[in-house]
Amino acid sequence: MKSANGRPEPGGRKPRVALVAHDVHDHGGMERAFAELIRQGHESVDFVVVSAELAPDLRPLVEWRRVVLPTRPFPLKFLAFGLAAGVKLRSVEADIVHTMGAIVPNRADVACVQFCHAGFRAATGRLAPPDSPLPRRLNSGLARALALAAERWCYRPARLRRFAAVSRGVAGELRQHYPSVPVAVTPNGVDPDRFRPDADVRRVVRGAQRVADEELVLLFVGGDWDRKGLGVAIEGMASAQPRLDVPLQLWVVGRGDESRFAGLAGRHGVGERIRFFGPRADTERFFQASDVFVLPTLYETFSLVAYEAAASALPFVGTRVSGIDELAAGGEAGVLVPREPVAVADALVALAADPARRVRMGEAGRRRAGGYTWGRSVESVLSLYRELRAPGAGARSPG
Template sequence: MKHSLVFVATTPFAVNAFLLTHLLALAKTHEVTLCVNTTTYPLAEEVARAVRVRHIDIARKISPWQDLHALFQLLRCFREIRPATVHSLTPKAGLLAMLAGWLTGVPLRFHTFTGQVWATRTGFGRSLLKGIDRLITLCASQVFADSASQCRFLEEEAVVRRGGISVLGQGSVAGVDLARFRPDPVARAALRAETGVADVEPVFLFVGRLVRDKGVFDLVEAFAALSVKHEQWELWVVGPDEEGLQAALQADGERLGARIRWFGPTLVPERYMAAADVFVLPSYREGFGSVIIEAAACGIPSIAYRIDGVIDAIVDGHTGLFVDKGNVQGISDAMNRLGAEISTRKTLGEAAHLRASNKFSSASVSSAWLDFYSSVLWGEA
């Protein structure tokens, strides 16, 4: 018997990053529908071929009329499909999907938290967004997080009851595709030749959305401090400019004399990871930091702020280095250390690769998802 499963996400960016392997695996034995705003970012072709895609006008930011329209779209979709389960990812998609699922009587309603947008907020904004997460939990049959530390955080903040949230597998939503993300000397040589960067010169890499919470201004400032002494060292920034920050970031970098390349969004982040030496993520909030595990699988260590979620992705001093949140000088010092100490970054990179391969392969995480869905759907059959 094929069950009808619906997954809801705000943008294809999240689908490509977190759901791709799970959707492909589940689509082999179930009827899978993906509800997502298809206008915001390219959806991976293999997903578009494997599942039914429904465009839903979900906005990332609060937009009452558009949000109401998206809710009605989901209500119509769920009434038409009558799915056995609906599973949401990302905050806005979670709110709309869990409400629509509850209103239409979808038997099993799941949501996965991947970091809290309110974690860095204060005042009314924090209370409002936190209240939305509580509403998601109330409307859901079961909720998950992508790391153990995120579970603890959500319990401590009373978003979920004690013991009311869990992690599928070892952590992370997607794990890492070891066939894609791996040390690749050929790809490294090709991109280094294309950019004209000598193999001996360290390249620091950021991959992610250009948003303030990712610490992108901290990153530019920290790297600029290194450029005074190390003019040939480079920082590569890869990712979509979702908040329109790139112009200001570029201006800061140029004013400070930093050697930064801006590559924009990509569907092949592994190409840049294979060519880089150190991954840097000075994020102020993360669910897990899956991109850190992807970089680790490519054999490069990471530098990051010590925050919930990321503390599950890096073993300090073994697969990367932690810096206290907001310590820009600390990020700069850590970058200086790994840029200069080739043997240290090689040792950390090898350990990171081994840990990513052993604990966070996409195959193992997808297996945990498949086991979970088999258990709940068998119980519903």
């Protein structure tokens, strides 16, 4: 492995690291973390990737051991991947085994934790969001139960050497629920050149959507709409609109049950004020064209989209969860609220009435997000690799 200044390690041989994840690409926080690690770390490390999907631009940079499996339902995908990837991993000779959470039964050196299922259950008292439809609750509940069982198996000193937590908040959850495994913090990053204010893009996108300058565009980005609080955002907007002279719109970027949430908006009288754009590869354009980012989420560990919003100089309304609470900086960059429509409405009314405050919060958010780059993220992981390979650091048990 090369040192931070680019020089090879003593001996000159690059370490061989096995990365194990369901998918590695740019569409999602946990998927993006390994994608950036490969892009920025492949000159220092020989990566072997064990995954079902791998972005085409990454394939020439690594050795890919593809896992073929069903994509749905997720509980079946989770079990199938654990078995098939576990078999493939046993044939990989690696100095470091780095997994994306508890997804294979094999021993590992590092587990990157982008979601702590024990922490979710402790924080919410549930296995699934309570306001989702019964079939989704059953599917999510089964998936969460399987994930909890996997955590209890994998997150033991006999099976894992180190956690790589993406925020101080999730590090605290891991120390509480799995205290026997040491924790390092390796935050995610943001691309400040891609996610930045752009007045020209703002004008073009709003023009294409026929949105007037005086309208206030709220933005929601992500999947898992029940957990992330799209319903709360819709009800909050509906409650805020009668108290405002300025028209509100809610733009939704991501995959979810559009018909169900459009129906919710219609029942609250704002059906014409919500627009669904589906999954997009150009999310930065929506950040640049919007006025306030809204994420009344039930649980997060880092929330990459919140940091991308902040890097784009968007003020945000969010709940006090891991990652977002650190980003808010005591209210300088965002408004933290309870996960209730009336609280979201109050925050929206206050921000709508004070454009100067929105500008100040956006500037503060961009400064805060500037401390979280993918370069720093990757270096924190490479530093952890060096620590684990140092003399006297011990070694992973076989199996």
